[in-house]
Amino acid sequence: MKIEVRDIPPRAAWALEQAGVHPLLARLFAARGVASADDLDASLARLLAPAELLGAREAATLLADAISAQQRLCIVADYDCDGATACAVGIRGLKLLGAAHVDYLVPDRVVDGYGLTAPIAERVAARQADVLITVDNGIASMEGVAAARAAGLKVLVTDHHLPGAELPDANVIVNPNQPGCSFESKSIAGVGVMFYVLMALRAELRARGAFNGPAGQPKLDTLLPLVALGTVADVVRLDANNRRLVAQGLRRIRAGQMPAGLSALFAVAGRDSSKATTFDFGFALGPRINAAGRLADMTLGIELLLTDDAARAAELAATLDGINRERREIEGGMREQAMQMAESLLDPDEKTPPTALCVFDPEFHEGVVGIVASRLKDKLHRPTFVFAASSAPGKEHELKGSGRSIPGFHLRDALDLIAKRHPGVLLKFGGHAMAAGCTVAEEHFDIFDQALQQVAAEWLDAATLMRRLATDGPLAPEYRRADVVETLHREVWGQGFAPPVFSEEVEVISQRLVGEKHLALKLRHQGQPVDGIWFSHSDPLPARVLLAFRLETDEWQGVRRVRFLVEGAQVSS
Known part of the structure; x- marks a missing residue:
């Protein structure tokens, strides 16, 4: 992973701050392409x-x-x-x-x-x-x-x-x-x-x-x-x-x-x-x-x-x-199995995955393949398709796949190219750049897998295949306050307007596993102690590390505190 800092157009940030936007928000909005306060006008x-x-x-x-x-x-x-x-x-x-x-x-x-x-x-x-x-x-x-x-x-x-x-x-x-x-x-x-x-x-x-x-x-x-x-x-x-x-x-x-x-x-x-x-x-x-x-x-x-x-x-x-709890149980088992299948495809020397991933198991549930594909894509940073056998009457020989992609790989265009190169392999397909679905005959799964690998090899290079985490740079200590965090949370964040993620070098005072798979951290940020948590991560961190983190608040003995939610780490040079 490479942690990067977004460019912040100084004129835009200054103009937003002059218009009365909170200084931290002005910096964040400017980095996301907002040029003036008019762009923030949310009126009907x-x-x-x-x-x-x-x-x-x-x-x-x-x-x-x-x-x-x-x-x-x-x-x-x-x-x-x-x-x-x-x-x-x-x-x-x-x-x-x-x-x-x-x-x-x-x-x-x-x-x-x-x-x-x-x-x-x-x-x-x-x-x-x-x-x-x-x-x-x-x-x-x-x-x-x-x-x-x-x-x-x-x-x-x-x-x-x-x-x-x-x-x-x-x-x-x-x-x-x-x-x-x-x-x-x-x-x-x-x-x-x-x-x-x-x-x-x-x-x-x-x-x-x-x-x-x-x-x-x-x-x-x-x-x-x-x-x-x-x-x-x-x-x-x-x-x-x-x-x-x-x-x-x-x-x-x-x-x-x-x-x-x-x-x-x-x-x-x-x-x-x-x-x-x-x-x-x-x-x-x-x-x-x-x-x-x-x-x-x-x-x-x-x-x-x-x-x-x-x-x-x-x-x-x-x-x-209740249905969602059942979905999470099914997803958890499928995700673990799919991850094992994907890890079996890693290069034995480089420990890197292939340029694209296709996994299928007859026991997979077709209603959850999209979620599992998203989890694999997030973990391994590769375009990913997960397939399940169709349970529709008369369609048992068909596999229904859901795909998720990474920046630089347009998933629907890739499917369109596969359809042109291999007529009849895709029974149907559709979707967007980052998410798509398709149906193939089970006997054509390997052909689809190889065809997707070929397109990925043609379209993706080493730079695209490296996971990059865009951040907003250091967090000034005066903004490490519960009221500031709540101000950030009230804004509209999401796809294409990413929620704030800060990054800077911190000192790791102590670390321990909680729940067997989450890393609880005691950190020193800007000379002051702060708690941190890295969910679904168990590998220990060095004493000093470049962390990418979001902000949240929790309450301890009636006092609201700020905690860092770790998104990624890069060993400091």
Whole structure:
């Protein structure tokens, strides 16, 4: 590992500080590309306009006509947290805007697979729907859209995934990544796309005179807590527009303005919603909703986000919490086994892994392969695919894989190249630069493995394969205070806008193992003692070491103290 320090543009940091931004935050924001205080304005007025999103106006017209005719709308959702929140936002928002008949259907990960398939379209038609709306999927659903159109349904695709060479023949497509769309926020999540469609629909209905009564127009900002959760949980890049959406959602949650389901999730996770952070979304709420789609039925997660009954919400949240505990147990066993398999591939002399990793075991659970791939990627810093046998009827010979990547290796593009070089090996694939999925026949696993290795050998070099940890440099001792840590935690951090990680040389006074696998540290930082903890790390540190660390607070005998959470170490020269 190489610990590096981000560049801090001095003019930008000075300008932010002059505008009243906390000096430490000014330095952190400047290092992340924020040039002025205007970029930090999280007001709703600063959101990108819905009119800039290609297809949003046409979607608004289609939906307004459907609402006027009291047609039946059915949302087809994805089975992850982004899809669940997008579905809940769609249903809640459409009802707010006057839709009388709104239903939803979420595919089963095992039985149905991903996206709008032809059988799913047929099930929607059987429900007597008039309009089918996809959320967080559909951009690659050629057959599903065609089947829906053939059944007489109008189809609105709302998605954010990268399209292939061909677009589905939907009535309307809303996707910032489709050709010809100039919408600046290409990283908006599926829930964000649905929220923008609702904003466009409200504008269309307003133009038609729908809100001339004393009540005025419905407030869509009540949906922002769900938008914020789905955006963070989907690990999309937090560009300025996404940060505004998340900041607005957090503001409402901290004020207690959220659906009953979110309140119940905070409770079962043991988190304080009045101090909600993006970490809560990513590591507490999101995983509990995702667990439903991985091991059970995402209908549980969607129903939780739709209910306004506190008792029902508490019951559903407790169920999801139990499923998540089961998921963690399954993941733990799979992770250990997969790590052993990956370590068996290490070069015997250099002790380095191959340029890319592919692991498969017949006992792996297909609902957890993505999490395990992420853990392996984090540990070994290699593009990684983990495969499990499909449990869908008639698909037992197929392997379903989930991949996670490292900077410099575009995973979906790699799959596309493999598909061109080895026709027929990939039965289906899709995804993003950093995360993707694919299906292969079991007999073609070795071919896929070798093909991925070949692409990785061509695209990756020694510099890319070295793990680099970007940090914010030394922490001035006057900022090692609980109130400063809480100030940092209130900000919006996440993918593409990394949470603060500091780095500097410290003295290791003492160290011991806790829980058999965590390293508890007594450190001397800037001449003063401070506690530290390095989770899931057991190797001892030298007396002086360059540490990369985050900040957290804990309480000891009624006193709040600052503790270092170690992210990495580099032996000082």
